Amino acid sequence: MDKSILPNDPINNLIRELSGLPGVGPKSAQRITYYLLRSSEAQVTSLADALITLKQKTKLCRICCNVSENDVCSICSNPNRNPALVLIVEQPQDIIALEHSGAYHGRYHVLHGSLSPTEGVGEGDLRIQELMNRLEDGAVQEVIIGTNPTREGETTALYLKTLISPLGIKVTRLARGLPYGSELEYADDTTLSNAFEGRQDF
Amino acid sequence: MDKSILPNDPINNLIRELSGLPGVGPKSAQRITYYLLRSSEAQVTSLADALITLKQKTKLCRICCNVSENDVCSICSNPNRNPALVLIVEQPQDIIALEHSGAYHGRYHVLHGSLSPTEGVGEGDLRIQELMNRLEDGAVQEVIIGTNPTREGETTALYLKTLISPLGIKVTRLARGLPYGSELEYADDTTLSNAFEGRQDF
Numbered sequence: 001m002d003k004s005i006l007p008n009d010p011i012n013n014l015i016r017e018l019s020g021l022p023g024v025g026p027k028s029a030q031r032i033t034y035y036l037l038r039s040s041e042a043q044v045t046s047l048a049d050a051l052i053t054l055k056q057k058t059k060l061c062r063i064c065c066n067v068s069e070n071d072v073c074s075i076c077s078n079p080n081r082n083p084a085l086v087l088i089v090e091q092p093q094d095i096i097a098l099e100h101s102g103a104y105h106g107r108y109h110v111l112h113g114s115l116s117p118t119e120g121v122g123e124g125d126l127r128i129q130e131l132m133n134r135l136e137d138g139a140v141q142e143v144i145i146g147t148n149p150t151r152e153g154e155t156t157a158l159y160l161k162t163l164i165s166p167l168g169i170k171v172t173r174l175a176r177g178l179p180y181g182s183e184l185e186y187a188d189d190t191t192l193s194n195a196f197e198g199r200q201d202f
Numbered sequence: 203m204d205k206s207i208l209p210n211d212p213i214n215n216l217i218r219e220l221s222g223l224p225g226v227g228p229k230s231a232q233r234i235t236y237y238l239l240r241s242s243e244a245q246v247t248s249l250a251d252a253l254i255t256l257k258q259k260t261k262l263c264r265i266c267c268n269v270s271e272n273d274v275c276s277i278c279s280n281p282n283r284n285p286a287l288v289l290i291v292e293q294p295q296d297i298i299a300l301e302h303s304g305a306y307h308g309r310y311h312v313l314h315g316s317l318s319p320t321e322g323v324g325e326g327d328l329r330i331q332e333l334m335n336r337l338e339d340g341a342v343q344e345v346i347i348g349t350n351p352t353r354e355g356e357t358t359a360l361y362l363k364t365l366i367s368p369l370g371i372k373v374t375r376l377a378r379g380l381p382y383g384s385e386l387e388y389a390d391d392t393t394l395s396n397a398f399e400g401r402q403d404f
Contacts, residue, residue, distance in 0.1 A: 009271055010259040014252040022237045023230045033256065034295045035224045037269055038314070041257045048250040050216040054235065055243045057212040067239055069211055093236045112240070 011037070063134065065110040065127040067092045075099075075107060082106040084141040088131065088160065090114050090148055098146070106144075109134065114152035115159055121152075123159065131160075135167055142170040149176055149194075213239070265336065267312040267329040269294045277301075277309060284308040286343040290333065290362060292316050292350055300348070308346075311336065316354040317361055323354075325361065333362075337369055344372040351378055351396075 011033055018029035036044050060066065061073035064086075068074070075081055075095075085106025089095060095108050111126040134140065143164050147153035161171050176194035178187055187195070213235055220231035238246050262268065263275035266288075270276070277283055277297070287308025291297060297310050313328040336342065345366050349355035363373050378396035380389055389397070 010252070010255045011269060014256045017249045017252040021234045023233055024226075028225045030295060030298070031225055032223045034269075034293065036253065036256060037260065037294070044253050044257050047219045048253040050212070050219040051238065051246050051250040051253075053212045054216045054238060055246050058239065067213060091236065092239070093232060096232070 060110075060127075064108050065112065065130055066095060066108060080105070083139055085144065086131075086134070086140050086142070087144040087146050089146045090153065090156070094146065111147070111156065114147055114150070114156040116152045116155075126156070128160070128163070132163065135164065135169060140169060142172060145171065145173045262312075262329075266310050267314065267332055268297060268310060282307070285341055287346065288333075288336070288342050288344075289346040289348050291348045292355065292358070296348065313349070313358065316349055316352070316358040318354045318357075328358070330362070330365070334365065337366065337371060342371060344374060347373065347375045 014033045014036070015026065015029045018024050018032055019026050021029075024032070036047075057069055058067050059069075059071070061068040061076055062071050063076040064073060066073045066075065070077075082105055085104075086109050087098065087104060087106060088109045088111060089098070090111050090113060092110055092112075095110070098104050098108075109127070109131050111128065111131075113121050113126050115121060115123065115126070135143070143160075145157045145160055147156045147160075157173060164171050175198060176191070177198055178184065178191060178195045184192075216235045216238070217228065217231045220226050220234055221228050223231075226234070238249075259271055260269050261271075261273070263270040263278055264273055265278040266275060268275045268277065272279075284307055287306075288311050289300065289306060289308060290311045290313060291300070292313050292315060294312055294314075297312070300306050300310075311329070311333050313330065313333075315323055315328050317323060317325065317328070337345070345362075347359045347362055349358045349362075359375060366373050377400060378393070379400055380386065380393060380397045386394075
């Protein structure tokens with residue numbers, strides 16, 4: 001179905017709106033719309049309210065730029081988190097995955113993207129200035145770069161290293177290697193190269 | 203992620219709401235939510251408005267029970283559609299597929315479901331009474347049953363046939379057989395049986 005030829009009635013209007021969401025194609029947008037047509041008005045209103053509230057009640061933490069209901073997010077305001085460690089991630093949802101692992105007890109910094117010249121994302125589009133301001137007072141002893149192992153993520157990691165190293169702060173990076181539960185047979189070349197180059201004493 | 207343990211902040215609230223939609227799991231709900239956090243407020247409001255409008259501006263056509271903005275839907279009010287033919291479908295979205303095929307020029311009747319004793323859906327839950335009222339005046343000459351080729355759809359088809367046949371109206375059913383573009387080698391037993399039993403002169 002070509003979205004542009006949909007007439008502008010309430011049904012096709014919602015199908016068009018939903019089709020723009022990530023991972024939602026025209027078919028699923030149609031399925032969701034007809035599901036909502038069968039749902040109660042209260043259920044649909046509750047979803048609409050949740051959407052409105054999302055934008056009205058969230059802001060960026062003024063320390064780490066994570067999304068938060070308050071000026072300072074729950075991680076930055078937690079006295080049990082080590083303020084000397086800052087893990088830099090691309091997106092807020094990366095924090096959810098890391099927190100779920102339970103492996104990290106420092107703080108974060110969210111860039112809200114990665115450097116991508118092809119998509120026109122430059123350093124001014126990321127929360128890099130906020131990061132540099134944080135590092136000024138010398139309280140941070142180690143910065144762990146947790147950008148994605150993609151071309152954009154690697155570019156961003158290198159750029160951050162050249163910015164932070166001169167400050168005398170230790171810069172590390174999340175390890176690259178074989179993912180847990182994977183089979184060597186099916187690992188790609190880059191993963192295997194990374195696993196070899198980063199081999200650890202055993 | 204267990205939805206029930208999500209805290210009730212705006213982000214997790216929307217993730218929970220979206221996770222209830224068909225085809226949207228917790229992971230996609232999270233992806234959509236963070237996508238919307240990065241979107242403009244206008245974009246999110248537009249989606250919320252489309253949801254509210256969907257319920258406020260749609261009703262069921264009083265003739266065929268299809269969803270419509272008006273008392274009578276665009277198909278029932280179209281003088282070029284043959285009023286002597288009524289094709290019965292389970293859901294409004296079935297009409298979209300049939301209209302897209304361009305093969306049919308009569309009218310429809312939407313049951314809004316199929317008989318399913320296991321799910322507690324009985325004849326009173328479907329728009330069967332509305333169908334029978336339509337058939338009273340003798341204007342309809344043929345009823346084509348287009349319920350799904352599933353157990354529930356077949357049960358519904360048989361039930362409708364016993365109701366409609368005594369009225370002296372011709373009852374037909376959409377053909378079962380091999381779907382276009384399929385390979386016989388991979389067709390299931392029921393499809394092959396149907397294709398054999400329903401074999402046509404050539």
